[in-house]
Amino acid sequence: xxxxxxxxxxxxxxxxxxxxxxxxxxxxxxxxxxxxxxxxxxxxxxxxxxxxxxxxxxxxxxxxxxxxxxxxxxxxxxxxxxxxxxxxxxxxxxxxxxxxxxxxxxxxxxxxxxxxxxxxxxxxxxxxxxxxxxxxxxxxxxxxxxxxxxxxxxxxxxxxxxxxxxxxxxxxxxxxxxxxxxxxxxxxxxxxxxxxxxxxxxxxxxxxxxxxxxxxxxxxxxxxx
Numbered sequence: 001x002x003x004x005x006x007x008x009x010x011x012x013x014x015x016x017x018x019x020x021x022x023x024x025x026x027x028x029x030x031x032x033x034x035x036x037x038x039x040x041x042x043x044x045x046x047x048x049x050x051x052x053x054x055x056x057x058x059x060x061x062x063x064x065x066x067x068x069x070x071x072x073x074x075x076x077x078x079x080x081x082x083x084x085x086x087x088x089x090x091x092x093x094x095x096x097x098x099x100x101x102x103x104x105x106x107x108x109x110x111x112x113x114x115x116x117x118x119x120x121x122x123x124x125x126x127x128x129x130x131x132x133x134x135x136x137x138x139x140x141x142x143x144x145x146x147x148x149x150x151x152x153x154x155x156x157x158x159x160x161x162x163x164x165x166x167x168x169x170x171x172x173x174x175x176x177x178x179x180x181x182x183x184x185x186x187x188x189x190x191x192x193x194x195x196x197x198x199x200x201x202x203x204x205x206x207x208x209x210x211x212x213x214x215x216x217x218x219x220x221x222x223x224x225x
Contacts, residue, residue, distance in 0.1 A: 003048035060121025
C-alpha cells in the first residue's frame with residue numbers, strides 16, 4: 001500500500017494497492033502529487049511507502065528535480081539519494097511515449113525492481129496535430145491497455161497524470177479511454193480558496209471529496225494537510 005501521507009486524506013483514502021492503474025487528473029497540484037508519491041515510494045512500508053525505486057516516464061517534460069528534492073527534505077531524506085532512485089525517461093512524441101511504455105517499461109521494472117510507475121502528462125503528446133487522429137487514438141488505446149495489464153501482471157502501482165485540455169473530439173476520446181481503463185480515478189483541483197481532492201472511482205470505496213485549505217500552502221503544510 002502506498003499512501004499520500006496526508007492525515008486528512010489518508011483517513012478517507014488509504015492509498016494505492018499494488019496492481020492498481022490510477023489516473024490523477026488536475027494541473028499544478030496534480031504534478032506535485034506525482035513527485036510526492038515518487039518520494040514516498042522509497043519510504044519503508046511501516047511509514048506508508050513501498051521501500052522501492054520509481055520508474056518515471058515523462059510525457060510532458062514535467063519532471064522537476066527541485067520539487068523532488070524539496071519533498072525529500074520534508075521527509076528528512078537526502079535529495080541526491082532520492083533522485084538517484086527515480087529513473088526518468090522522457091518522450092517528446094506520442095510514438096516515443098508508446099514505445100517506452102509498450103517496449104521498454106517492463107524491462108526497466110525488472111532491472112530496477114520498481115513497484116511504482118509514473119506516466120506524466122499521459123495524453124498531452126497525443127493531442128499534437130502532427131499525429132493523425134485515428135493512428136493516435138489506436139496508439140493511445142494500445143498504450144493504456146498495456147499499462148492496465150502490466151499493473152495487474154507485475155503487481156506494480158501505475159499512476160498516470162492527466163492534465164485536462166480544452167474540449168475537442170480528440171481530447172474527449174482520449175479522456176474516455178483513459179478513465180475507462182483506470183481502476184482508480186482521482187482529481188486534485190483548487191476550488192474557492194481550498195484544494196479539493198476528488199475520488200471519482202475506486203474499486204472498494206465510494207466516491208468522495210476531501211477539502212483542505214490552499215492559501216499560503218508550502219510543501220510542508222501541503223504534506224501535513
